[in-house]
Amino acid sequence: MRFARILTVLFASLAAAAAVTAQEPFVFSPQWTAQAQFAGYYAALEMGFYHEEGLDVRIVHPFHFQTPEQTLISGECDAATIQLMQAMELVDSGTPLVNILQTSMNNATVIVSRRGNPLERRGARVGTWKAGFNQIAFCLDKAERLNYNWVRVAANVNLFVQGAIDATLAMSYNEYNLLLQAGAEITEENVYRFRDHGYNIQDDGVYMTLAAYRRHKDRAERFARASRRGWEWVADHPREALALVMEYVSKNLVATNEVLQKLMLDEILDLQLDPDSGQRSFTLRPDMVRQASGMMLEAGLISRPVEYEELIPR
Amino acid sequence: MPLLNRFRRSLPARLGIWIVLFAAMIFIAALGYMFSVSWNTVRNEAESQASQKLHNTVLRVNDILDDVKISADNTDWLVYRHLDEPEYMFDLVRNVMLNNPILNGCSIAFEPFFFKEKGRYFSAYGYFEDGSVQVEQEGNEQYQYHYMDWYLQPKLLNQPCWTEPYIDVDVSDGTASTITSYCKPLTAQDGSFAGVLSVDISLSWLSETLSAVKPYPHSYCIMVGRGGAYLVHPDTTKLLSQTIFTDTLLEPNPEITALGKAMLRGEKGMKKLKVNGSNSYVFYEPEKETGWSVALVCPEKDIFGGFNRLRRTVIAIVLLGLLLMLFVCRRVINREMDPLRRLVRQADLISTGDFKEPLPDSGRSDEIGQLTQSFSNMQHSLVNYIDELKRTTASRERIEGELRIAREIQMAMVPRVFPPFPERSDIDLFAAMTPAKEVGGDLYDYFIQDEVLYFCIGDVSGKGIPGSLLMAVSRNLFRVVAKPGLAPDQIARQINETVAEDNEQMMFMTMFFGRIDLQTGRMDYCNCGHNPPVLIDGGKARFLDVKPNTPLGVDPQWAFEGESLADVRGQAFLFYTDGLNEAENPAHEQFGTGRMLDVLGGSAFRSAREAVRRMTDAVTAFVDGAEASDDLTLLCLKIRKS
Numbered sequence: 001m002r003f004a005r006i007l008t009v010l011f012a013s014l015a016a017a018a019a020v021t022a023q024e025p026f027v028f029s030p031q032w033t034a035q036a037q038f039a040g041y042y043a044a045l046e047m048g049f050y051h052e053e054g055l056d057v058r059i060v061h062p063f064h065f066q067t068p069e070q071t072l073i074s075g076e077c078d079a080a081t082i083q084l085m086q087a088m089e090l091v092d093s094g095t096p097l098v099n100i101l102q103t104s105m106n107n108a109t110v111i112v113s114r115r116g117n118p119l120e121r122r123g124a125r126v127g128t129w130k131a132g133f134n135q136i137a138f139c140l141d142k143a144e145r146l147n148y149n150w151v152r153v154a155a156n157v158n159l160f161v162q163g164a165i166d167a168t169l170a171m172s173y174n175e176y177n178l179l180l181q182a183g184a185e186i187t188e189e190n191v192y193r194f195r196d197h198g199y200n201i202q203d204d205g206v207y208m209t210l211a212a213y214r215r216h217k218d219r220a221e222r223f224a225r226a227s228r229r230g231w232e233w234v235a236d237h238p239r240e241a242l243a244l245v246m247e248y249v250s251k252n253l254v255a256t257n258e259v260l261q262k263l264m265l266d267e268i269l270d271l272q273l274d275p276d277s278g279q280r281s282f283t284l285r286p287d288m289v290r291q292a293s294g295m296m297l298e299a300g301l302i303s304r305p306v307e308y309e310e311l312i313p314r
Numbered sequence: 315m316p317l318l319n320r321f322r323r324s325l326p327a328r329l330g331i332w333i334v335l336f337a338a339m340i341f342i343a344a345l346g347y348m349f350s351v352s353w354n355t356v357r358n359e360a361e362s363q364a365s366q367k368l369h370n371t372v373l374r375v376n377d378i379l380d381d382v383k384i385s386a387d388n389t390d391w392l393v394y395r396h397l398d399e400p401e402y403m404f405d406l407v408r409n410v411m412l413n414n415p416i417l418n419g420c421s422i423a424f425e426p427f428f429f430k431e432k433g434r435y436f437s438a439y440g441y442f443e444d445g446s447v448q449v450e451q452e453g454n455e456q457y458q459y460h461y462m463d464w465y466l467q468p469k470l471l472n473q474p475c476w477t478e479p480y481i482d483v484d485v486s487d488g489t490a491s492t493i494t495s496y497c498k499p500l501t502a503q504d505g506s507f508a509g510v511l512s513v514d515i516s517l518s519w520l521s522e523t524l525s526a527v528k529p530y531p532h533s534y535c536i537m538v539g540r541g542g543a544y545l546v547h548p549d550t551t552k553l554l555s556q557t558i559f560t561d562t563l564l565e566p567n568p569e570i571t572a573l574g575k576a577m578l579r580g581e582k583g584m585k586k587l588k589v590n591g592s593n594s595y596v597f598y599e600p601e602k603e604t605g606w607s608v609a610l611v612c613p614e615k616d617i618f619g620g621f622n623r624l625r626r627t628v629i630a631i632v633l634l635g636l637l638l639m640l641f642v643c644r645r646v647i648n649r650e651m652d653p654l655r656r657l658v659r660q661a662d663l664i665s666t667g668d669f670k671e672p673l674p675d676s677g678r679s680d681e682i683g684q685l686t687q688s689f690s691n692m693q694h695s696l697v698n699y700i701d702e703l704k705r706t707t708a709s710r711e712r713i714e715g716e717l718r719i720a721r722e723i724q725m726a727m728v729p730r731v732f733p734p735f736p737e738r739s740d741i742d743l744f745a746a747m748t749p750a751k752e753v754g755g756d757l758y759d760y761f762i763q764d765e766v767l768y769f770c771i772g773d774v775s776g777k778g779i780p781g782s783l784l785m786a787v788s789r790n791l792f793r794v795v796a797k798p799g800l801a802p803d804q805i806a807r808q809i810n811e812t813v814a815e816d817n818e819q820m821m822f823m824t825m826f827f828g829r830i831d832l833q834t835g836r837m838d839y840c841n842c843g844h845n846p847p848v849l850i851d852g853g854k855a856r857f858l859d860v861k862p863n864t865p866l867g868v869d870p871q872w873a874f875e876g877e878s879l880a881d882v883r884g885q886a887f888l889f890y891t892d893g894l895n896e897a898e899n900p901a902h903e904q905f906g907t908g909r910m911l912d913v914l915g916g917s918a919f920r921s922a923r924e925a926v927r928r929m930t931d932a933v934t935a936f937v938d939g940a941e942a943s944d945d946l947t948l949l950c951l952k953i954r955k956s
Contacts, residue, residue: 063456065455065456065457065458065461066456125470130458130461151466151470152461153461153463153466154458154461154462154463155463157541158463158467158477158478158541159463159466159467159470161478161540161541162467162471162475162478162540163471164466164467164470164471165470177563180559180563181541181542181556181557181559181560181563182541182542182543182557182559183541183542183557183558183559183574183575183578253490255481255554255555256555257552257555257556257560259556259560259561259563259564260560260563262564263563263564
């Protein structure tokens with residue numbers, strides 16, 4: 001528990017640093033700790049793509065109980081990665097957001113059950129992240145009347161291993177591999193992949209508040225352009241990209257390993273391929289926004305339809 | 315190939331190789347058994363030793379974790395007693411820390427708004443800093459402990475539990491330590507969940523304890539949590555960042571996976587598998603308190619290091635010993651064989667005819683000495699034998715020469731000029747005699763006196779010189795005794811009396827005497843135990859029916875009976891000795907009387923000579939080169955009408 005005290009000190013110092021130089025640097029906040037999920041941004045920074053666009057980008061990872069939307073709304077960062085459904089929830093709640101770059105073209109959420117088909121375990125105790133990323137699971141819960149007992153956790157793998165929860169949400173690029181690494185028995189039977197069952201909603205995109213975007217439209221476009229270059233470079237140089245990722249996780253004291261990061265990078269790059277064209281288009285799909293809006297309305301997660309046009313830059 | 319040939323020819327080389335091969339087989343069998351038994355012993359010993367060390371280690375770990383657990387168990391009753399005094403919780407954690415210096419921290423955390431005045435977060439947390447206990451309230455928006463494992467796990471399981479270890483990083487000095495917590499759920503008076511009492515302990519002592527367990531130079535301990543995460547590992551970069559399964563995610567390794575699963579299931583055992591490329595024995599045992607598992611990895615080369623060194627040394631010694639044995643064997647055998655070799659050289663000389671060459675004196679009494687002595691004896695015997703042989707050969711040559719002369723004399727005793735009576739056209743007579751040895755025991759004779767033809771044919775018992783002498787005597791007796799007016803049976807009787815008298819050698823002879831009156835054609839004859847003659851008449855051959863009587867020389871008083879044929883003119887007779895009908899071929903079949911009749915009766919012959927030649931050819935063809943066992947005499951006689 002001493003961890004909490006240390007985190008508090010660290011967070012305060014970094015936030016202060018960001019505030020002092022807010023006018024000049026472009027502060028970007030990925031939604032999780034350093035990992036291959038954000039390899040494209042590391043590459044854009046390290047390969048000088050941001051610099052070529054005239055940007056002084058600072059990548060600031062959040063801590064456990066800090067969400068990207070908080071830092072975005074508070075102005076602690078200029079842009080942040082947010083999942084599409086989470087962004088739509090924010091827009092519905094009155095925070096207009098602009099999607100300046102869409103990296104994910106497929107949904108990565110899975111449910112892993114300790115035994116049996118997750119959809120047959122009604123009322124089960126299912127772990128979900130305290131930080132969010134669970135809107136699509138809530139939609140499924142509602143639609144299928146699963147009546148899951150959601151348990152919000154900071155990290156879910158240990159609780160799953162210890163048997164404290166019956167099932168858990170997981171990202172196919174992260175927790176799924178962590179569970180495998182913990183020796184969990186995962187078969188086709190006890191895994192539910194949302195993308196395979198009509199729930200293929202795009203995940204990660206880079207968002208700015210509408211206000212910030214209007215103020216710094218040019219910087220936003222340059223950041224999106226350089227970030228896209230970064231991801232394309234990663235796709236072309238996965239080995240070098242993995243080395244970069246390992247530098248970042250080491251610098252950020254993340255307890256992970258190269259195997260996990262390689263698996264994550266491979267999966268992330270695969271999720272970036274458009275399910276129809278098979279290309280890396282980096283664009284938000286209106287059909288997925290429409291589908292997500294319908295599902296969230298039905299599940300009661302939003303009070304009104306959120307349109308594609310509300311999310312794209314104007 | 316020259317080497318192979320040399321090996322084949324050299325007895326010492328062959329003997330040496332066989333001895334060494336045999337010794338090598340014995341060594342292989344003995345060492346194989348010894349190595350097998352030793353290997354099993356070493357393995358069992360290692361298994362026992364490693365298992366015991368591992369078990370002791372697990373017990374030590376368990377003892378320490380038990381102390382931590384007891385510290386919590388001794389505290390919760392105080393929490394319950396002061397559930398309405400939140401400030402007391404700070405004093406309590408301070409006391410817990412002071413009373414349990416092994417702890418790294420202690421917290422008593424409550425559900426949101428359990429103490430309404432304390433708000434969402436209330437967690438009394440005590441820890442050591444600079445040697446003194448610090449106490450503070452640790453929950454806030456940046457540290458929402460309600461979502462942490464240590465809080466959720468006892469809450470959800472509703473029972474005390476150990477958390478999976480986690481890394482505690484002190485950013486101020488960059489140090490990190492691995493922490494685990496023993497957590498107990500707290501229950502409010504109304505039975506609802508109130509919060510969690512947890513005590514933390516740094517696992518640095520765990521690494522130190524397990525690192526000290528080193529039964530072999532390169533053996534090491536690992537410890538994994540319930541999720542397989544490394545809690546202790548010699549490669550500290552893996553601690554809590556990798557699990558026992560990490561490497562199998564990219565490259566499946568069923569052995570490691572099986573080990574990991576067995577450890578996670580809390581099993582105790584041993585597996586042999588490849589760890590980092592080297593064969594190792596992994597002993598594992600669970601720590602019951604936490605569900606973690608400790609494994610002791612012992613490289614096979616370490617366990618069997620001493621055994622392998624001993625094995626290599628023994629094998630080297632055996633190989634060297636075998637080579638030395640081969641060398642010594644060859645030297646010894648060579649030395650022992652040297653007299654034999656000299657003996658061989660001398661024998662070679664002797665074989666060239668130099669019998670006087672002296673044999674080497676080995677001066678030994680063993681088999682080789684005896685062989686030399688035997689060879690020397692043999693040499694002397696050989697020299698004597700050869701001298702004797704020379705003498706015998708000379709004597710034999712002389713006797714053979716004499717026998718040749720005797721044969722000529724014997725052959726000269728019987729008439730050999732044919733036709734015997736060229737002036738007489740009524741007599742067609744031809745005879746041939748072939749002795750089985752240089753001189754034989756057969757005889758025949760004939761002469762005419764006063765228009766009477768006397769003839770005889772006989773076979774003396776025994777051959778060679780004795781037979782020939784009796785034959786000569788008998789022939790002379792026939793010439794002397796056969797006089798006009800004396801019938802063949804009288805001739806036989808007189809000769810019998812003469813031969814039987816003083817017959818100390820018990821020799822006898824069969825004879826056929828005949829007398830033909832050339833005027834009338836009457837033939838008187840007396841058969842003395844001889845083969846009956848063949849009568850050829852009108853192209854048909856048959857044996858003449860004769861009285862056998864007895865051979866001459868057997869019984870001096872024997873009354874020989876004669877017989878007669880009224881007129882034998884126009885008829886032919888073949889007289890013969892048993893060398894004809896008893897002639898044997900290589901298969902020891904006899905020529906037999908049947909073949910004789912076939913030869914003579916098959917077709918007409920123009921003369922006695924032709925009849926004898928035909929019979930001789932037939933018997934020669936029949937015996938097919940087999941050595942004759944008896945003399946062969948044929949006499950063919952035909953009286954033509956005037």
